[in-house]
Amino acid sequence: MLEILERSAIAAGRAILDIYNAGPAVAYKADASPVTDADHSAERIILADLAANFPDIPVVAEEAAAAGHVPDISGKLFFLVDPLDGTKEFVGRNSDFTVNIALIENGVPVTGVVYAPALGILYSASSRKARKALVVDDRIASPQADIGCRICGDRPVALTSRWHNSAETIAYLANHGITDYEAVGSSLKFCLLAEGLADIYPRFSRTMEWDTAAGDAILRSAGGETLTMDGTPLTYGKRNQRHDSDFANPWFVARGKP
Known part of the structure; x- marks a missing residue:
């Protein structure tokens, strides 16, 4: 399965880069978040691949x-x-x-692929093993290297959202004496934790399950964890929530080895 998901992500990444280089057409959804022709093109590729290879497994896709x-x-x-x-x-x-x-089993992200096409970096995880590889000309160009979280030292390094930071996040960092932090976009924050390049990612603003599932699978396979504010692992497949929409996440803290 993982090899199929990797190939699908790389193919979707190629479509995204083609539009990126040509200049995307941007529209806005009801929640004012942007959506481009690249979102739709990449989703069509992935959905077709999943339907062809795993027709019995349902797919929840953002668009x-x-x-x-x-x-x-x-x-x-x-x-x-x-x-x-x-x-x-x-x-x-x-x-x-x-x-x-990401593949979700009983509410837990067990397999995941995160591909950063502009960086040529592929992260993947399955069977509790996380890996990283370089992609050149739409092919995995280096042996996939195992990655793992580092043990947090006396000066933890935090990651924050570049576009969705919040006062609550800054207060959390201050309350925990964390002064070293970097703003990073997208699910790469989970991957940097999994790679042992940072220690903690507090998220006190809105996310949806499709935003976090693949990166969370990679982090957990690398020895880390993603916990809600009551200390329980973040779960997936949340429907009919009393105080929020389907598939919306609560606030959480993702971290490497504490």
């Missing part, structure tokens, strides 16, 4: 969900897809945008 197309996910397995995470990065000509595909 399809925004259009009201959500399958029955009452079984134990389903895919979560964000075809272009970091659309603001994409529109702003920043390289921190990613393609994200």
